[in-house]
Amino acid sequence: MGQKRILITGAAGFLGSHLCDRFVKEGYHVIGMDNLITGDMANIEHLFKLENFEFYNHDVSKFVHIPGKLHYILHFASPASPIDYLKIPIQTLKVGSLGTHNLLGLARNKNARMLIASTSEVYGDPNVNPQPEEYWGNVNPVGPRGVYDEAKRFQEAITMAYHTFHGVETRIVRIFNTYGPRMRLNDGRVLPAFIGQALRGEDLTIFGDGSQTRSFCYVDDLIEGIYRLLMSDYAQPVNIGNPDEITIKQFCEEIIKLTGTTQKIVYKELPQDDPKQRRPDITKARAILGWEPKVGRAEGLKITYEYFKSLPAEALEKIDHKDFTTFNR
Template sequence: MPRTLITGGAGFLGSHLCDRFIEEGHSVICMDNLITGDTENIEHLFELGQDRFRFVEYDVTDYLHVNGELDYVLHFASPAAPDDYLQYPIQTLKVGALGTHKALGLAKAKDARLLIASTSEVYGDPQVHPQSEDYWGNVNPVGKRGVYDEAKRFGEALTMAYHRYHGVETRIARIFNTYGPRMRIDDGRALPNFMSQALRGDPLTVYGDGSQTRAFCYVDDLVEGLYRLLMSDATDPVNIGNPDEITIKEFAEEIIEVTDSDSDITYEPLPSDDPQVRQPDISRAREELGWTPEVDRREGLRRTLEYFRAEVEATTAPARD
């Protein structure tokens, strides 16, 4: 039975990865300090027993050690939503630097293969469109978003140094916008904000004029891409995302339609350094992983809707005596 450590495993993506690796027959160690993660995302796995699944509440920026053999390390510990990394800027930088260093050191000690969760934010506000892995990006290192962008860029550099100098088997996933069940409502990302607002009947908040674009990948597709990347021979960064691009205004209108809401759209000033375009070139993923996303956006939104409906109802339900 392969043994796998997933840092940030109680978060949105991390918890779905826990599910997938359990399904693949791995013994999974889920590690999370719960700053933005939630044990509700993984509580269905507790009944499996510690031989199959074990949760450890821990900050991976501290000394990182796991008893026994370890085959894979997936480093997904980091605040990812804008509201989170702006609230926790120091923690975001530390987990991207110190946390990545500790995870790489553990992988080296255990002779394990490591996959690091990088992000499309390494491209910043891109001057190349769509974004391919050979584009170096356009990032403001001292802007508010820089705490996240530069943490990920440093993490990639450190990962490649461990690969080249120490011979650690490493994989780098540049993850584009992803959505699905277990996202936190109202976390500053477009889909949670829009869907929560639409279900409450509130106006949907669009920043700027809504002409900026994003490309949204359903979580099941993303997890499949990540699994294939980990098991592949690809040592250079690989974009994992859905190239189906849409403007934010169109996306807000689409969510109003999917939720059958009467909500309007309101406009607020655009945050600083907000990317104007975002679309992955997934040629490398197609060629090296044989991967392309299969769930179209409308279908993914329908799958996500009931989860958000239940979450919104739970937060707005009247208190009982």
């Protein structure tokens, strides 16, 4: 059959770049695509010398053309942190709607299997914990987070429509909080925010009283779950994340211990629609994919901290907090 070819959108981002690595390692010809609005070429520059990797600087919200055969598409193009999607709300909505539509059309044309990156944010501020795939969510469509939440919910809906109406092979992964090397230190998410503040010698900021919970999955575990889902024959959404739940305050205390910072915790007002709980029910992932996370938080955090410490000094520069409303993502 020859070498399998895969298109990965959002290729220069945190998860996209790790997916490029994985599929290059698996022997695929990888076509990376990113408009670099939030991605960073440094994440994939090590792949440029390889014959089985190519890169297109392109916005998938515009028509997408890929010459030749295509076997798989992984759609990971989207701003994914509050600091990004609050700054570029229209682009966030467009990449989830127009971008997904364009890629589903490409998948149909190429007879390719397409996996979309959905998110635990489709559950909104959940009324059930942990969140199973059957839970429909509690989302404010016109709140500040609505541009991201509803883009992803629409993305799931149009993907399922292409699956049922056009017979396109589709997969939907609902990604819960993930961390690891290549996260942007200043992207506004809780882990890099805490570590960044510790490295800069600042007090660590918690929004609300810190009783909100999150569940953190190490990136290698997540990539394995995505790989298994793509290769499965299951078309309904699947949660991939770590069910080990922790409060934001406990997590902040872990970061203080890890970094050895002597700074204190300061509390600020909880932003609108910030979810109080976030924990995946991974029953389906275990049963259908034989997957569960393997990397413990202590081990994963140590690797991630070493990565952040290795960054150049300018990467540690303080961000302007007025540009976004929450660290607690």
